[in-house]
Amino acid sequence: MNNPGLAFVSDVFEDYHNKTILMKLPSYHTISIRNLNVYIENQHILQDINLTIPEKSITCIIGPSGCGKSTLLRTLNRMHDDTPEVKINGQVIVDDEDIYGVNVNVIDVRKKMGLLAQRPCPLPMSIFDNVAYGPRIHGLKKRKAINQTVIQYLQYVGLWDEVRGRVRNSASKLSIGQQQRLCLARGLAIEPEYILGDEATSALDPISTKKIEEMFVKLKEQYTIILVTHTLRQAKRIADYIVFMYLGKIIESGSTEEFFNNPKKQLTRDYLSGSFS
Amino acid sequence: MKYIRAFKDKSARQIMLGIAFFSLLLLLVIGVSLLLKALPIMKEKSLWALLSSGNWKPFKGEFGFLPYIISTLYVSLIAIIIALPLSLLSGIYLCTYASKTISRIFEPVIDLLSGIPPVIYGVWGTLTIVPLIANKIAPRYVEFSSGFSVLAGGLVLAIMILPLLISILLEVFRSLPKEITDASLSLGATKWQTVKKVMLRKSFPGIIAATVLSVSRAFGETIAVLMVCGNIPIIPHSLFDACYPLPALIANNYGEMLSMPNYESALMFGAFLLFIIIVIFNAISRLTLNQIEKRFSL
Ligand SMILES: Nc1ncnc2c1ncn2[C@@H]1O[C@H](COP(=O)(O)OP(=O)(O)OP(=O)(O)O)[C@@H](O)[C@H]1O
Numbered sequence: 001m002n003n004p005g006l007a008f009v010s011d012v013f014e015d016y017h018n019k020t021i022l023m024k025l026p027s028y029h030t031i032s033i034r035n036l037n038v039y040i041e042n043q044h045i046l047q048d049i050n051l052t053i054p055e056k057s058i059t060c061i062i063g064p065s066g067c068g069k070s071t072l073l074r075t076l077n078r079m080h081d082d083t084p085e086v087k088i089n090g091q092v093i094v095d096d097e098d099i100y101g102v103n104v105n106v107i108d109v110r111k112k113m114g115l116l117a118q119r120p121c122p123l124p125m126s127i128f129d130n131v132a133y134g135p136r137i138h139g140l141k142k143r144k145a146i147n148q149t150v151i152q153y154l155q156y157v158g159l160w161d162e163v164r165g166r167v168r169n170s171a172s173k174l175s176i177g178q179q180q181r182l183c184l185a186r187g188l189a190i191e192p193e194y195i196l197g198d199e200a201t202s203a204l205d206p207i208s209t210k211k212i213e214e215m216f217v218k219l220k221e222q223y224t225i226i227l228v229t230h231t232l233r234q235a236k237r238i239a240d241y242i243v244f245m246y247l248g249k250i251i252e253s254g255s256t257e258e259f260f261n262n263p264k265k266q267l268t269r270d271y272l273s274g275s276f277s
Numbered sequence: 278m279k280y281i282r283a284f285k286d287k288s289a290r291q292i293m294l295g296i297a298f299f300s301l302l303l304l305l306v307i308g309v310s311l312l313l314k315a316l317p318i319m320k321e322k323s324l325w326a327l328l329s330s331g332n333w334k335p336f337k338g339e340f341g342f343l344p345y346i347i348s349t350l351y352v353s354l355i356a357i358i359i360a361l362p363l364s365l366l367s368g369i370y371l372c373t374y375a376s377k378t379i380s381r382i383f384e385p386v387i388d389l390l391s392g393i394p395p396v397i398y399g400v401w402g403t404l405t406i407v408p409l410i411a412n413k414i415a416p417r418y419v420e421f422s423s424g425f426s427v428l429a430g431g432l433v434l435a436i437m438i439l440p441l442l443i444s445i446l447l448e449v450f451r452s453l454p455k456e457i458t459d460a461s462l463s464l465g466a467t468k469w470q471t472v473k474k475v476m477l478r479k480s481f482p483g484i485i486a487a488t489v490l491s492v493s494r495a496f497g498e499t500i501a502v503l504m505v506c507g508n509i510p511i512i513p514h515s516l517f518d519a520c521y522p523l524p525a526l527i528a529n530n531y532g533e534m535l536s537m538p539n540y541e542s543a544l545m546f547g548a549f550l551l552f553i554i555i556v557i558f559n560a561i562s563r564l565t566l567n568q569i570e571k572r573f574s575l
């Protein structure tokens with residue numbers, strides 16, 4: 001491995017099996033997924049996922065619809081906890097700790113791993129309260145601080161100017177694109193350490209999309225970001241690393257340049273050339 | 278082809294309009310026919326006298342409905358005050374915390390409970406609740422109570438509407454989109470925070486509607502209440518006094534048409550009153566529901 005930041009575990013695991021020693025990764029602020037298998041109602045939805053996400057970078061997950069991208073992201077946030085049909089095997093190591101370990105508090109995991117869901121879903125309250133929701137449940141009480149946080153994150157996603165006169169109005173009246181940005185602001189306001197975005201720009205026009213993309217690029221100076229996207233061009237524009245999934249498996253992963261210019265697997269080439277989607 | 282489709286669309290619309298109109302008409306017909314029967318007594322006495330007098334002496338021609346009105350409201354109020362918190366907690370438990378096995382055991386039981394006929398609740402209340410109140414609860418607060426009381430009526434009624442309320446509330450909670458609770462949970466909220474701040478809020482109109490439905494049901498519940506509430510036409514001053522709700526009045530006396538002038542008409546006025554109470558109650562709650570939906574940014 002000439003690039004230690006790109007510690008895609010598929011390589012590491014070969015070492016693991018050969019030498020039976022677990023290579024110690026430079027793992028602080030990285031996510032490393034080991035032998036992850038997810039079954040939903042006895043269907044094998046995610047199969048043998050091994051992956052390390054490098055810190056302070058954007059990793060895009062691409063792949064055809066239904067291949068398990070959302071399921072993977074939700075696994076990283078432990079959102080399957082309350083669905084008894086979902087069985088999870090394997091480890092997800094975040095900051096040197098398995099988030100599925102016995103002593104782990106799921107609240108801490110979810111606060112750390114900010115998940116932005118695929119469909120924007122405003123909570124049944126005002127625009128302001130939506131953004132303030134996370135900080136409030138995590139104990140922020142001072143009015144001034146809450147006000148500041150809300151304004152800051154609404155500005156961050158470019159929504160502030162559009163809603164400044166009506167932040168006390170119901171959030172459900174916003175357009176879908178505005179709702180998506182609101183949910184983005186709400187997710188960022190809990191100040192997670194990782195951002196898991198599931199098609200965070202799917203409902204946005206090109207200009208807002210560009211703004212959000214720029215925001216992610218700015219955010220990666222501090223955060224480790226995983227984005228699911230359906231647009232290859234978006235992946236090309238903003239990703240540092242690409243993970244390509246197909247039918248619940250990781251087919252290929254690597255740096256964006258490598259991945260697009262020199263794909264190693266036939267399936268990847270077919271996907272990139274648009275033979276299927 | 279085009280015309281046939283348009284014709285079908287149009288006639289379907291007309292038919293459905295007709296059916297909707299018919300149910301409205303039914304409401305009017307019931308109201309008007311009760312009113313017609315009640316007219317003789319309304320001609321003789323002023324409306325105000327009928328509503329505000331506490332004297333019920335049919336032999337002397339005194340018909341004061343106040344004790345009945347207050348009893349009806351009082352018993353139903355007690356019932357909903359007891360039943361609502363209990364059903365909210367059990368509804369929340371069953372749809373968020375309980376495992377599949379537990380809810381699979383409890384839900385049929387709840388359905389079964391709501392299928393038990395009122396007379397059985399009445400008998401059971403007479404055998405257990407009434408003596409319990411007479412011997413254990415009432416002596417702590419008042420000198421004497423037979424046990425046949427507002428409290429007994431309220432308790433039996435609460436137990437009767439509990440399964441109904443729980444199953445409607447479960448329906449209300451289950452109809453919430455999963456995304457919305459997921460959104461709250463994924464921000465790191467606990468289940469209880471999610472219940473308080475998202476679930477209850479989002480389902481507030483549904484909770485009100487469920488409450489309205491069960492209170493309407495409580496207003497009209499007859500047999501079980503009649504068996505435990507004492508049936509004395511006085512204005513109850515405490516929970517341990519006997520009372521006499523409107524449905525009990527009608528059920529107890531209708532049919533044995535005594536040779537008292539205006540007695541039948543008075544009973545019909547009672548029925549009309551009950552009808553009006555329920556209509557007004559539903560109208561008010563519908564209006565507040567609209568306000569709530571606006572106010573709460575739902
Ligand atoms: N709760 C569930 N119950 C049953 N099957 C599920 C459930 N959630 C996901 N699946 C299945 O898991 C597979 C992966 O779904 P997932 O939502 O992860 O796909 P995706 O890659 O995000 O697709 P898309 O790009 O369309 O969002 C699908 O076949 C889906 O039907």
Ligand SMILES: [Mg+2]
Pocket residue numbers: 069070071118198
């Ligand atoms: Mg998805």
